[in-house]
Structures are given as structure tokens and as C-alpha cells.
Amino acid sequence: MSMKSGFRRISQVLLATCAMAAVSSALAEAGRASPQPGAMSDTDVADKVDTLLAKMTDEEKAGQLSQYFYFSQFPPLAQKVDKEIAAGRAGAVLFTTDPKLVNRAQKIAVEQTRLKIPLLFGFDVIHGFHTIFPAPLGMAASWDPAMVEQAQSVAAAEARAVGMHWTFAPMVDITLDPRWGRIFEGAGEDPYLGAAMAAAQVRGFQGRHIGAPGHIIAGPKHFAGYGAAMGGRDYDEAEISENQLHNLYLPPFKAAIDAGAGNIMSAYMALNGVPATADHWLLTDVLRRQWGFKGWVVSDSGAVNSLVTHGVASDGAEAALKAIKAGTNMEMIPPGQNANMVSLPAAIAAGKLSRTELDAMVRPILAAKFRMGLFENPYVDEAKAKTVFDDPKHALAARITAERSAVLLRNEGNLLPLDHAKLKSIAVIGPLADSARDLMGSWVFPMNSPSGKSVLAGLREKLGTKVAVAYAEGVQIPQRVNPSPFGTLDGTNKKREPIDETAGVAQAVAIARQSDVAVLVLGESQDMSGEMASRATFELPGRQRELLDAVVATGKPVVLLLTSVRPLTIFDSKAAAILDLWYPGSQGADAAVNLLFGDAVPGGKLPISWLRSASQAPMTYARLPSHAPADAFKRYQEGSNEPAWPFGFGLSYTTFRYSDLKVTTPKVAPGHSVTVTVNLENSGKRTGDEVAQLYLHQKVGGSSRPVRQLKGFQRVTLKPSEKRALRFTITPADLSYWSDITKEQVQDESAFDVWIGGDSLASLAGTFEVAK
Ligand code: BGC
Helix, strand or coil: CCHHHHHHHHHHHHHHHHHHHHHHHHHHHHHHHCCCCCCCCHHHHHHHHHHHHHHCCHHHHHHHCEEEECCCCCHHHHHHHHHHHHCCCCCEEECCCCHHHHHHHHHHHHHHCCCCCCCEEEECCCCECCCECCCHHHHHCCCCHHHHHHHHHHHHHHHHHCCCCEECCCECCCCCCCCCHHHHHCCCCCHHHHHHHHHHHHHHHHCCCCCCCCCCEECCECECCHHHCHHHCCCCCECCCHHHHHHHHCHHHHHHHHCCCCEEEECCCEECCEEHHHCHHHHHHHHHHHCCCCCEEECCCCCCCHHHHCCCCCCHHHHHHHHHHHCCCEEEECCCCCCCHHHHHHHHHCCCCCHHHHHHHHHHHHHHHHHCCCCCCCCCCCCHHHHHHCCHHHHHHHHHHHHHHCEEEEEHHHCCCCCCCCCCEEEEECCCCCCCHHHHCCCCCHHHCCCCCCHHHHHHHHHCCCCEEEEECCCCCCCCCCCCCCHHHHCCCCCCCCCCHHHHHHHHHHHHHCCCEEEEEEECCHHHCCCCCCCCCCCCCCCHHHHHHHHHCCCCCEEEEEECCCCCCCCCCCCCEEEECCCCCCCHHHHHHHHHCCCCCCCCCCCCCECCCHHHCCCCCCCCCCCCHHHCCCCECCECCCCCECCCCCECCCCEEEEEEEECCCEECCCCCEEEEEEEEECCCCCEEEEEEEEEEECCCCCCCCCCEEEEEEEEEECCCCEEEEEEEECCCCCCEEECCCCEEECCCEEEEEEEECCCCCCEEEEEEECC
16 A cells, blocks of 8 residues: 555544544533533422322322333324323333324323323434444444443434433343344443443433433343343343342443433343342342432333233233332333233222332332423424434444444455555445445334445445446345344335345356455344344354355455354354444444545454354353363363454454553552553554453452453554553452352452453453452
8 A cells, every 4th residue: 555545544544533523522512502401409309299299199190100102103003002191091102203293192191181291202222313323232342432422422312303202222231142132232241341331321322411401311221131041042031140140240230320320121031030020129129229229110011011921920910010019110011012000009999009109119200201301391393303313423423433343353464454546346245235224233213214325335435436346246144034023114024036046156256256356245134133133053144154155265355344243153264354343333334435445444342252153152251260271162072162253352454562561559458449551552554443451360269250351441542653551440349249158249358360452362461469
């Protein structure tokens, strides 16, 4: 590559970074400039809630505890809900996002009910609303919580503009099992990274306080343990030891609550035999008593009803009673089901529930409505959405987020970035190459008019007529045997005409032979992860692997762009470069093109261990030390059980060197912090980002502690030869854990190993001691 084009690219990267800074300050400015009514004081809210509660009948109170799916596009379903709203039997609805229909429903609540209590409108704003950001797992791969906070504040602004008040997000379930389709929505396998992402997303959605203009209430989910669904099979039970619950699965929830999340959603499954929606220990002892949660708990969709299915209630009335007594405030009611909470007045009359108990469950819901300002201003400005959607800062933020989320897994012979100036022809191949929808992933809905373009379109736009772009689909991704429940909403379940795949592979090989480079876009289609989207294999679906191998066999340089959230089995392919885009979102094509040509430099790192095959799941890098440590990666007779790429791994177009790890406080008393410093240098020729990661191991104590655990990270941008002294503070909280012996958080006296480096195999090490 010429010096000139090199400089141009670097300045474009810098421009992108500056652009992100501009987006941040513009968004922050927008927040400051808008009229800030400020947070209402707790006493003010409590007074208003008490005054209203005093006027309410038991039936009206129970009505506040029901949330209906409200598919206003299906009139018979909508009419049924309209009736419930008018009768004061609905506290909230979900899934209507057309501002006109939002206002129409709100008008029924505000004008036709006795006490004129407005509705809360909720929606799954998971990774964008109209502007689609990368899959949350991809965003976690950025290791950039500040950027993720921005992304979710953009999502919040768009959702609020159509009248939403509340999102069922962030999904903060840790999982060690990528067979589970909902790995898409979380931050991966690590509780430290997971907690950072959880808190960042809550701040992004909610802004400075509940009711901040342009923001919505965050509802972390699914409380708790859903990510441990047995065998990665969605909805199935989770059996989690107390040790794992406290040290692995709960920390991101705690972080989300500490960040002020106003709502939380209970999980579908039974945790250690007790369905989460009826788990008093979880919803009351831990969440409210230990953590001080003041918001309200919504059940997952139909999860109150399914207490009957689980076999812990004999009918809906008993299910409602069990849920409410455990600490579930609100029932989310799927289309076609009836509310169970309506039976609570009868339970009061029968002496099974006290009015004080009922009031306690209604209070936080009314409080949220007061804090959101709905009594003063229940309606949404129907004209506003368009201007918010069209804000160019949103698309810019989505593109930069996608660029910063991508993970470069392999780059033999520095094939990437491609040199635009030298390139004459490019073959673009694969069933995902010409699909805009698949780049966006799950939880994206046509009614919110998301728009994007395919990688092929992005490349054509970028390369113009100077470079010949040839395209071959090659093969198809087979349709699911058990279709996705979302496919009926967006029509993606429709049967596709099969193509002749043998001819398709031959055509792909032919265009690759005639081109300077082949770019294959392979992976999983958008409906292959998300809810009800588990898989029992990580092979590239269909005949994609055959296609990849055939193109590689031409001897042409091959770049594999992956879209998926699973660790697909591609490490043994001979593709020279592999760039994981996750599902990069509505600006994903532009991001991919920028990354391919070096206008952006990959700096993301894996938030999961990249397993060799699905049969290795579940797995974590943070395993406990055990017998025969020298054979720790020979636990299967067939070969290595090391992951293909370790947790935290990711390459750049430049290189980095770590040196001089120093523990500035080699011995501290329990309760004190430890400081570690390290020098990081960009030892390559381009500006790029590195995520410096700090891992700890407690050598001896009451419990066996993981061989390594992430306890700090910093993403930094360095110019060629630039050096930076990084400083990490390890707090007493980082040095403590929940002990199964004392049943509480403990800090042992122990020696610790500490490593800092670019992934979880970092070798630069130091030690320190915690002792009295
Ligand atoms: C999912 C939740 C989601 C809810 C509403 C459920 O099936 O498990 O995560 O928020 O539906 O769409």
C-alpha cells in the first residue's frame, strides 16, 4: 500500500474516532439542551402514589398488574385488549409502536377509565429500534461500555419518539453455552465484562434518571439463570449451584440494578426446581431485600400462566397468587391468553392475600408512570418520530459501533486490509452476501422500518466502476426445520425456491478464479439465533463449508466475513483472513467495507471462548484448577479441548507490545486496593485499538478459584510507535467472591497472580499478596 493511501486511511480512522466523539458530545448536548424537568423526589412520588392508591378499588389495582400484547395490526386481537383497557384492567401494553395507535390506546385509558391512569408502553428495544446496532453480543465484543451506552441512548431516543416508555432490555444473562440462541442478546460468558455492559446499557436507555427526556425505562432480564438452560435448549430448566449463581450469573443483574434499572423481568424456566416467576428467594430476598431494588418485576410472556405448566400451581388464580407473593408485580400476557392477576381481589376476599401486599405490588408501577410524566403528558407527538429516525448521528453511531465490534480472527500474510488502489476485481460470494436483513439479526421488526444494505451493495457503492465486482450466491442457508416464531411477523418463514447448489458452487469457483480476491459472506441467517433458536451444531449451515473450501482451493486469497453469534466451526478452514462481524446492524455493510479496506481497523475482542465444536459446550476460560493440570486440555481422548480462539482474543491491522508489568503495591491488607501498571506500545505501522485485559488468580483460600478471571480492561487507540502507560486498580470487590462455606461474600488472605495482555492467555505476569 502506498504511503499516501496509508495516511489517507489513518486519517479516515481518526476521523471516524473523532466522529464518534462528535456523536457523543452532540447526543450529550441534546440531553442537556432539552427541558429537564429533573428527577422527581422519592417523597413526591410516594405522596402521589399513595393519594392515587387510596382512590383505587381492588379490581383497579389488579388491573395495573396486567400487561397485554397489543398487536394493533391484527384488529380482533387489538379489540379484545381495547376492552380490557377501557375496563381499567390493563396497566401496560407491548408491541404497538405506531405513534397513532399508541395515542389511540392511551386515549382509551385516559378518557374512558374512572381514574384516567395512563398506560405504560413497552417494547423489545434490544439493539436499536429503527437504526439497528450490532447484536448485543457483538457490542460486548467492542469492550467499549461508553460506546454501548451511546448506542442504547440512540435506541432509547428512537423508541421514545414513537411513544415507548420501557424496554425489555438489556438482556444480561451470562451463558457458557453458545448452543443457546439467546447468546445473541447478552454479553457472553464473563461476569465482569457482563456487568460492565449491563450497567452501560441501563445508563444508555434510562439517561440520568427515570423520566429523563428521550429515554426509556430499562428492564434487565431474565432473572435469573436463563443462560444456563440445560443443553442450551431454550426455556428448559437451569440447575445452578449457589457458587455459580452468586459468582457468575447474578453479578450483571446486580450491576444493572446498581445502575438504577427501573424494571426487571423474571425468567421463564425453573431455577433449581423453582420457576423463577414464583421464586420468593430470588425476587424478594435477593432482589429487593439484599439489593434494594425499588422498581417492578414483570413476568416473561405467559410466565405466570406457565406456573401451571411447571406444576407449581393448579390453576391461573393460584399461579397469580404464587407469582405476586414471590415478588412478581406484573404479568405479561401473550395474545390469546387471559389475565390471571384479575383473580387477586377474590384472593383478598378469601383472606389469601392482604390489601397491603397488593398495594405494595401496585406502588412501583404507578411510581414509574409518575416518574415518566405520563399523568401530565400521556401522549406522544406523532410527527416527531421521523425527525428522530432521520438524525444522521444515529446512522453514524451505528456504523462506528459495528466497526468497533468486529473481531479479526485471522489475517495470514496481512491479507487485510485490501488495497483499494491495486484491486482490479473482486468476487463476492455466499448466501449472506446480498442480504441486508440478515446483517441485522434477531429482534428487528418490519413495522419499525429498519433499513440497511447488503455487503454486496456496500462494496459496489464503494468500488464504483474501477473494480469489477462479480457475485455468486453459491448455496442457500437451509430453512429451519422448526420455524422461528418471529418468521410469521416478518414473512421470513415463507418457503423459498431451492437453487442448484452444485452449479452454484461451480459458479462461485469460476468468478473467484477470475478475480484478485474472493470475499465470502457466510454464517447463520438472522433467524438462527435469538429466542427459540438453539442449535446442536456449530457447523456452517447447509453446504456453505463446501462452498468455502472450493473457493479456497482455487488458490485465490480468501476473506471470510462471518455473520453469526456462534463460534462456528471454521478454524480448520484455510481461508487466509477471517473477520467476525456478528450481526453488525443496519450500517453493517458500510462498516464491513470500511474494515475490509482499512478505513476502519478491527479492535474488537471475543466475549466468548471460540469452541471447536458444539460438543465442547458449556465451557469457560475461567475454569477451576483441578486434578492433572498438565492435561487440562486433554480432557477428551480425541484431541485438544482448548478453544479454537481464546476468550478476549482479537487481532488488529497493527501489532501491540506489552512490557513492564509492575505491581505498585505488592502487599496489601484485606479491604485495600492494588495498583498494577503496564506499558503498551503500538509496534506496528497503523493506528489501531487494543483492549488491554487484566486477569487474576487467587492462589489459595477457602474455595478453589478460577485459573484466571477478568478483573479489568481498557480499550485504547494508539498511533504507530505510540506508547501508553496503563494503570489498573484492583479493588477489594475484585478480590472477593461468594463463598459456599460462609454463604456470603468473602475476601481471603492469599497470594495472587496477575496478568495483563491482549487476551485471556496473556503471559506478562506479576504477583501480589493480600495479608493482614
Ligand atoms: C422473551 C422476552 C421478551 C418477551 C416480549 C419473551 O418470549 O423471552 O425476552 O421480552 O417475549 O417480547
